[in-house]
Amino acid sequence: MSQKEKEMNQGAAKAESENLEAEQVQAENGETSAGTEKQEAETKETEKETKESEAKDAKKDPKDAQIEELQDRLKRQMAEFDNFRKRTEKEKAAMYEIGAKDIIEKILPVLDNFERGLAAVPEDEKGSSFAEGIEKIYKQFVKTLEDAGxxxxxxxxxxxxxxxxxxxxxxxxxxxxxxxxxxxxxxxxxxxxxxxxxxxxxxxx
Missing domain, CATH: 2.30.22.10 (Head domain of nucleotide exchange factor GrpE)
Structure with a gap:
């Protein structure tokens, strides 16, 4: 092979190599460009949705805004009322317990006197109608207190x-x-x- 042919072959190989590199660069640039375009499209879509949302809020009827405000206020008041009701019921229960204990404490001396009176009944009178009547009243009294707790x-x-x-x-x-x-x-x-x-x-x- 002559020197001239060798030089021609080398030139052709070099040109082919350069073409491949150029194609590779173009492909990479194409991918980058596609990615950039996709990102820009997504950004534009987001901006569009934001603008539509803002436009919708701007177009909201003042009556609708007032209704939402009133509904929110009503929910808050209902929650406050429920808390107040529970607290009131708890306080009422505590007051009831205190009042009941106070009444029972005042009744107990009467129960003591019933027991003392029954203990003082002579043996020969324990079978009398009067003694039996007092004992029945005493038992009814005790049963009533037991039923009350x-x-x-x-x-x-x-x-x-x-x-x-x-x-x-x-x-x-x-x-x-x-x-x-x-x-x-x-x-x-x-x-x-x-x-x-x-x-x-x-x-x-």
Whole structure:
């Protein structure tokens, strides 16, 4: 092969290489251009939606805006009223409990007098109609209090509990354990689990 042919072949190869590089650059530029165009289209779409939304808000009827405001205000007031109602019911329940305990505390001395009167009835008169009538009234009285939630505090034979019992006497007696209640001097009562009157007791050892 002559020198001239070699030079021609080399020139053709170089031209082909340059053409390939140019095509590659064009392809890359085309992809970049396509990506840029897509991004610009998305941006324009977003701007269009924003403008439409703003236009819609601008065209909103003042009456609709007023209705929305009134609805929001109504919801807030309903929530406040519901909270007020719950708080009022809770306060009423607490006031009821306090009032009931106060009334029961005033009634208990009457119950004590019934018990003292029945205990004072002589043995030969316990079968009389009068004594039986008083005992029936007493039982009805106790049953009414129990139905209302009043219960007697257990004392004799129980361990002394300052939350339930009031110790007014002390005795040393081997028959009883330490801090065991030996005698009940006055009954104690609870109303719905809350102490109305402590038991007055004698504590052993």
């Amino acid at each position: 009043v219960e007697t505090i257990e004392a004799v034979g129980q361990q002394f509990d300052p939350n339930l019992h009031n110790a007014v006497m002390h005795v040393e007696d081997e028959k009883y354990g330490e801090n065991e209640i030996a005698m009940e001097l006055q009954k104690g009562y609870k109303y719905r689990g809350s102490v109305v009157r402590h038991s007055m007791v004698q504590v052993a050892n």
